[in-house]
Amino acid sequence: MDLDLARELAVTSDSKIVLYVIDGLGGLPHPDTRRSELEAANIPHLDRLATEGVCGLTVPVGPGITPGSGPGHLALFGYDPYRYQVGRGVLEALGIDFALQPNDVAARGNFCTVDEAGRITDRRASRISTDTCAELCDLVREIRLPGIELFVEPVREHRFLLVLRAAGLDDRLSETDPQQLGVEPPPAHALAPEAEGTASHINRLIEEAKRVLSGRQPANMLLLRGFSKHPAFPSFGDVFRMRAAAVAVYPMYRGLAKLVGMTILPTGVTLEDELETLRQHWDEFDFFFLHYKRTDAAGEDGDFDAKVAALEAADAVVLPLREMGPDVLMVAGDHSTPATIAAHSWHPVPFVLQSQWCRPDRAREFNEAACATGSLGTFPATEAMPLAMAHARRLTKYGA
Amino acid sequence: MDLDLARELAVTSDSKIVLYVIDGLGGLPHPDTRRSELEAANIPHLDRLATEGVCGLTVPVGPGITPGSGPGHLALFGYDPYRYQVGRGVLEALGIDFALQPNDVAARGNFCTVDEAGRITDRRASRISTDTCAELCDLVREIRLPGIELFVEPVREHRFLLVLRAAGLDDRLSETDPQQLGVEPPPAHALAPEAEGTASHINRLIEEAKRVLSGRQPANMLLLRGFSKHPAFPSFGDVFRMRAAAVAVYPMYRGLAKLVGMTILPTGVTLEDELETLRQHWDEFDFFFLHYKRTDAAGEDGDFDAKVAALEAADAVVLPLREMGPDVLMVAGDHSTPATIAAHSWHPVPFVLQSQWCRPDRAREFNEAACATGSLGTFPATEAMPLAMAHARRLTKYGA
Numbered sequence: 001m002d003l004d005l006a007r008e009l010a011v012t013s014d015s016k017i018v019l020y021v022i023d024g025l026g027g028l029p030h031p032d033t034r035r036s037e038l039e040a041a042n043i044p045h046l047d048r049l050a051t052e053g054v055c056g057l058t059v060p061v062g063p064g065i066t067p068g069s070g071p072g073h074l075a076l077f078g079y080d081p082y083r084y085q086v087g088r089g090v091l092e093a094l095g096i097d098f099a100l101q102p103n104d105v106a107a108r109g110n111f112c113t114v115d116e117a118g119r120i121t122d123r124r125a126s127r128i129s130t131d132t133c134a135e136l137c138d139l140v141r142e143i144r145l146p147g148i149e150l151f152v153e154p155v156r157e158h159r160f161l162l163v164l165r166a167a168g169l170d171d172r173l174s175e176t177d178p179q180q181l182g183v184e185p186p187p188a189h190a191l192a193p194e195a196e197g198t199a200s201h202i203n204r205l206i207e208e209a210k211r212v213l214s215g216r217q218p219a220n221m222l223l224l225r226g227f228s229k230h231p232a233f234p235s236f237g238d239v240f241r242m243r244a245a246a247v248a249v250y251p252m253y254r255g256l257a258k259l260v261g262m263t264i265l266p267t268g269v270t271l272e273d274e275l276e277t278l279r280q281h282w283d284e285f286d287f288f289f290l291h292y293k294r295t296d297a298a299g300e301d302g303d304f305d306a307k308v309a310a311l312e313a314a315d316a317v318v319l320p321l322r323e324m325g326p327d328v329l330m331v332a333g334d335h336s337t338p339a340t341i342a343a344h345s346w347h348p349v350p351f352v353l354q355s356q357w358c359r360p361d362r363a364r365e366f367n368e369a370a371c372a373t374g375s376l377g378t379f380p381a382t383e384a385m386p387l388a389m390a391h392a393r394r395l396t397k398y399g400a
Numbered sequence: 401m402d403l404d405l406a407r408e409l410a411v412t413s414d415s416k417i418v419l420y421v422i423d424g425l426g427g428l429p430h431p432d433t434r435r436s437e438l439e440a441a442n443i444p445h446l447d448r449l450a451t452e453g454v455c456g457l458t459v460p461v462g463p464g465i466t467p468g469s470g471p472g473h474l475a476l477f478g479y480d481p482y483r484y485q486v487g488r489g490v491l492e493a494l495g496i497d498f499a500l501q502p503n504d505v506a507a508r509g510n511f512c513t514v515d516e517a518g519r520i521t522d523r524r525a526s527r528i529s530t531d532t533c534a535e536l537c538d539l540v541r542e543i544r545l546p547g548i549e550l551f552v553e554p555v556r557e558h559r560f561l562l563v564l565r566a567a568g569l570d571d572r573l574s575e576t577d578p579q580q581l582g583v584e585p586p587p588a589h590a591l592a593p594e595a596e597g598t599a600s601h602i603n604r605l606i607e608e609a610k611r612v613l614s615g616r617q618p619a620n621m622l623l624l625r626g627f628s629k630h631p632a633f634p635s636f637g638d639v640f641r642m643r644a645a646a647v648a649v650y651p652m653y654r655g656l657a658k659l660v661g662m663t664i665l666p667t668g669v670t671l672e673d674e675l676e677t678l679r680q681h682w683d684e685f686d687f688f689f690l691h692y693k694r695t696d697a698a699g700e701d702g703d704f705d706a707k708v709a710a711l712e713a714a715d716a717v718v719l720p721l722r723e724m725g726p727d728v729l730m731v732a733g734d735h736s737t738p739a740t741i742a743a744h745s746w747h748p749v750p751f752v753l754q755s756q757w758c759r760p761d762r763a764r765e766f767n768e769a770a771c772a773t774g775s776l777g778t779f780p781a782t783e784a785m786p787l788a789m790a791h792a793r794r795l796t797k798y799g800a
Contacts, residue, residue: 028759036759061798062401063779064786065409068799081799082405091800108800226800344797346790347759348775368759372775 001386003239005398006078010241015327015392017242018278018288019384021076022314023069023253024296025333026057026349026368028340030304037295037304037339038350038367041311045318046352046366049331053354055363056376058384060335066346072334073256077236077289078385086259087171087228092161094255096153100230105169105198108226109152109160110177111136111219118184118210118221123177125219127157136160136219143208145201162224164202169229170195176206177223185223202227235261236287240389245281247274248291257289275317282324290321299337300344307339328355328392331366332384348378355391401786403639405798406478410641415727415792417642418678418688419784421476422714423469423653424696425733426457426749426768428740430704437695437704437739438750438767441711445718446731446752446766453729453754455763456776458784460735466746472734473656477636477689478785486659487571487628492561494655496553500630505569505598508626509552509560510577511536511619518584518610518621523577525619527557536560536619543608545601562624564602569629570595576606577623585623602627635661636687640789645681647674648691657689675717682724690721699737700744707739728755728792730784731766748778755791 027037060067060075071081089106113122134154141152151163172191190199213220237244246257247265254264267277292314298306333349350371361375389395427437460467460475470491471481489506513522534554541552551563572591590599613620637644646657647665654664667677692714698706733749750771761775789795
């Protein structure tokens with residue numbers, strides 16, 4: 001369902017929807033036991049939810065496509081990730097809670113190593129420490145560009161955020177990271193006539209950076225990717241006619257929720273803190289996005305047992321969540337992060353939706369194989385919101 | 401995934417993908433045994449592949465649509481068969497290994513029977529022998545059209561290929577086959593102003609043909625359909641960043657592979673020959689399209705037992721194929737050809753994909769009913785390539 005149709009069919013109600021995102025939820029079998037992380041975990045409350053609700057597997061972006069966190073979450077929020085794209089620069093800003101303004105142009109930066117001829121020898125500058133990155137950001141931040149306010153913020157290791165602030169900037173610029181070694185970083189090119197001025201500012205910055213970073217081995221140069229402005233997405237609350245709140249510990253996920261206009265609730269760092277935050281604000285909102293990160297982190301680390309433990313911790317809040325009495329509870333993932341791959345993957349993601357109005361299916365456990373037998377089948381993640389809205393009795397009839 | 405996105409996400413790797421197409425793979429139950437051809441066949445290696453891999457049913461073009469060989473294969477190659485259309489004339493040329501040049505306009509011809517008033521009485525001229533067809537082609541080939549090089553090649557029975565070669569020809573022409581009896585064949589009409597000249601050539605040819613064929617009962621006239629030029633499709637190798645080779649015995653399938661720019665490997669006529677060809681070139685390519693025809697031929701003949709035997713022969717090469725060590729092995733069909741229908745059909749087609757990175761599903765046999773329970777569900781055949789690319793680790797992340 002596209003957002004225009006959602007806006008047309010959405011009606012208000014006093015029902016409540018919770019979208020509980022277990023990041024990197026899906027997995028793959030352990031080579032020894034042939035059981036996936038979810039199959040190995042003891043997750044009685046999720047299993048019960050699967051028994052009582054309807055199950056399926058979500059395809060975050062498309063078959064075979066491994067999504068980043070941006071597209072993975074936007075799809076669950078009901079936003080077609082092909083249509084609603086978020087640039088890398090903006091995502092980097094979201095990830096460190098940098099408050100982008102509408103005119104800002106953001107870019108993801110890497111400190112890198114170049115030889116005497118200026119040719120790249122290491123695109124990641126030996127992954128310098130975050131502290132070193134912060135020192136180098138201090139140097140770059142001192143560069144003066146006429147009429148431009150410059151922000152240079154360390155992110156992690158060799159990565160940093162660059163933001164240019166001024167009226168009339170344009171983000172249609174080519175990247176200065178050639179994604180290969182042995183060549184000089186190319187200058188930024190304007191991809192539209194309106195971006196010529198911004199390109200000059202960027203190229204002047206690069207020239208100055210070359211000078212101030214000279215000799216700062218191994219990080220003696222920088223590369224810029226994903227020039228982008230804060231996108232103007234339709235408001236989730238307007239489209240679905242709900243007061244929507246987000247509870248998330250990591251800035252990236254708060255940022256994605258903010259991008260669609262959700263209210264961000266300040267919260268503590270544990271899942272129990274997040275649950276408590278949700279409880280405190282239960283009466284104020286119709287929709288809650290609750291984000292849990294540890295599963296993805298364990299998967300990315302390739303730590304199967306840690307992912308199993310994180311899933312069991314995720315399971316523990318299901319009962320108290322249900323006791324708050326949501327009319328619709330969805331448990332979903334933005335993508336799979338199998339510990340055996342130690343990275344995001346393309347595999348469809350287990351999904352369960354529980355409400356009074358579910359037509360029960362044959363899935364009795366919450367894992368990849370069981371969800372594959374569920375009545376929702378393997379379906380686009382963008383359909384999760386319309387399904388939730390329907391089960392919450394928040395969508396009117398289509399056609400007479 | 402559309403080809404532009406595939407091109408954007410594809411990365412190189414040393415992994416290898418094999419697409420093994422068993423033509424006309426899907427079937428229907430035998431009326432006596434209630435078992436389909438695949439269920440009746442003894443195919444232990446395909447069953448094992450189904451157990452270890454992920455299964456589903458492909459929809460070649462759309463629900464209810466019976467595909468020809470062109471759309472059926474293009475879909476498996478990842479090309480949307482609605483968007484990438486191949487005219488009948490071009491397909492006829494591919495089928496007899498005629499080397500079309502970019503300026504050529506090709507048409508599928510039928511010799512037909514007309515009465516004294518010129519009205520069609522048999523659109524297929526009593527299905528004259530291929531030898532008679534060749535004699536008549538010799539006559540038509542003698543017709544002179546100013547500035548045009550003319551090719552008239554027999555295909556089978558009453559069917560032939562017509563090709564006009566000259567600069568500036570246009571294929572936007574109406575057909576001269578009214579697809580009904582009792583009327584005169586209409587002249588070709590230009591469907592765009594640029595095609596006026598080509599229409600005159602065709603109509604002059606038809607007038608001359610009427611003369612040279614006069615009295616050659618029952619084939620005293622001709623009908624032309626599917627005027628078309630060799631389409632300029634994106635290159636499979638460019639899109640997916642792979643060196644791609646095709647191993648196929650029949651010209652049509654080599655032609656379809658050539659249409660997307662695959663390298664055609666010369667091969668012998670048995671499946672064992674094809675396998676040996678593949679083995680000899682294993683190191684030179686990243687992707688292999690292996691085509692097996694006998695299953696379709698048996699299905700078209702309505703010979704259930706012959707199709708079962710052909711499936712068993714198809715099964716026998718699975719083990720040696722696996723022993724070559726492809727990172728991804730897909731077994732698919734371009735369409736179903738149930739022996740009970742004795743023709744191509746619209747039924748979704750069994751599909752299995754096996755790789756190290758498969759999430760196992762519950763399908764334990766390779767047949768229609770078992771594949772319907774597989775985790776890939778019933779899905780568009782165009783998604784086979786993106787799935788293969790993902791499992792071969794040849795697609796980068798979408799979005800950050």
